Amino acid sequence: MVAEQIERRGIRNPAVLEAMRVAPRHVFVPEALQDEAYADKALPIGCGQTISQPYIVALMSELLGPDPEATVLEIGTGSGYQTAVLARLFKEVYTVERLPELAARAEAAFDNLRLRNIHTRVGDGYRGWPQKAPFERIILTAAPPEIPQALVDQLAPGGRLVGPAGADPDAQRLVIIDRNLAGDVNRIESYPVRFVPMVPTRSY
Numbered sequence: 028m029v030a031e032q033i034e035r036r037g038i039r040n041p042a043v044l045e046a047m048r049v050a051p052r053h054v055f056v057p058e059a060l061q062d063e064a065y066a067d068k069a070l071p072i073g074c075g076q077t078i079s080q081p082y083i084v085a086l087m088s089e090l091l092g093p094d095p096e097a098t099v100l101e102i103g104t105g106s107g108y109q110t111a112v113l114a115r116l117f118k119e120v121y122t123v124e125r126l127p128e129l130a131a132r133a134e135a136a137f138d139n140l141r142l143r144n145i146h147t148r149v150g151d152g153y154r155g156w157p158q159k160a161p162f163e164r165i166i167l168t169a170a171p172p173e174i175p176q177a178l179v180d181q182l183a184p185g186g187r188l189v190g191p192a193g194a195d196p197d198a199q200r201l202v203i204i205d206r207n208l209a210g211d212v213n214r215i216e217s218y219p220v221r222f223v224p225m226v227p228t229r230s231y
């Protein structure tokens with residue numbers, strides 16, 4: 028998987044390649060799809076959600092910029108596969124998932140793999156995790172129409188956010204937001220991508 032799908036497409040960061048070699052993707056894929064666990068595609072994980080394609084997980088990890096001293100916030104735990112990759116690239120990983128069933132399954136997998144630097148919470152990703160902010164890195168694995176300001180506000184100076192955005196599922200782009208040490212924010216749009224939508228906040 029790493030040689031054919033990831034290195035061949037240009038991912039070079041040694042820490043990312045190592046993390047992708049070590050993270051057992053089959054643990055995060057449903058029983059019925061085990062034969063396809065290392066295939067070059069996204070797969071359904073139940074609740075209408077998907078585990079991202081391996082290449083996209085590697086690409087976003089490389090774009091984030093691995094740093095063993097940095098703390099990262101992930102929105103959209105899903106299967107927990109991207110989270111498990113991040114756990115080997117960053118000091119602490121805080122991950123938010125809106126569906127309790129998926130969060131519970133992912134947490135069980137983190138326990139089995141002894142990944143002790145992952146902190147999982149059921150909640151609304153549009154709000155981030157203000158009690159633990161600021162974060163040196165933020166990653167979204169579900170697509171909002173535009174990157175929520177609440178998340179940008181939780182990005183530390185010198186930090187980077189990577190995530191898909193776009194109201195139309197056929198026209199999402201990967202967005203990269205950098206905050207410099209003076210606090211100013213720079214936003215660029217890169218690759219076209221296709222993620223499940225980030226479900227809007229309900230009013231309670």
Ligand code: SAH
Nearest residue numbers: 078079103105106109125152168169225226
């Ligand atoms: N990185 C995951 C991808 C999961 S798909 C993996 O590789 O398995 C995106 C996830 O985002 C889904 O589990 C979905 O339930 C979650 N999600 C959607 N909207 C959300 C929101 N507003 N807050 C938190 N999580 C959300």
